[in-house]
Amino acid sequence: MARKVIDVRIVNAATAEQESxxxxxxxxxxHDVFPLYFSELDIQRFKKKGVLSLNNHYYQGTLKEAFQIMACLQMIHIILTKPSPHNDLSNQxxxxxxxxxLNDFGIYFPFAFSDFQTKTNKAFFGHRRLI
Structure with missing residues (x-):
């Protein structure tokens, strides 16, 4: 008689505070970083397209995912608010x-580092339309 092997994994769910x-x-x-690089009109378009919104199809709500997403968002914020983020290749x-x-976890973030080249973003002036 063959034995069935069942793979059971226990994961901790993200807390409501972490998701908040x-x-x-x-x-x-x-609200704080995008205005440094994009026009208000562009930011409104980003919101309508769901930029930085969570797609629950990919996000499973685990504690590990929540911590990784928080770290990614914080790191991007830190890089983009540096005085000269493009002077250091490691930033890219x-x-x-x-x-x-972020995209792998289901958070829509369609930007390349070059989209944040200057405080008067080139994407706004037609060099590259993000959306």
Whole structure:
């Protein structure tokens, strides 16, 4: 008689406070950081397209995911609020890694590091339309 093997994993769910903090960090990026690089019209378009919104199809609500998402959002915020983020090549690598992780977790973040080139973003002037 063959035995059935059942793989059971126990994971901790993210707390309501952590999920609330993720929303708060997302709003900080939209309201405090994006205006440094984008026009209000662009920011409104981003909101309508669901930038920094969570797609529950990918996000499973685990404690590990919540911590990783919070760390990614904080890291992107730190990089983009530095006085000269583009002077250090490691910033681009860190930005790209965190951007990819956000998208992998189901948070829509369609930006490249180059979209944040200057405080008067080139995307706004037609060099690259994000959305």
């Amino acid at each position: 903090f993720i929303k708060e960090l997302s709003m900080e990026l939209i 690598e860190i930005f790209d890694k965190n951007s990819k992780m």
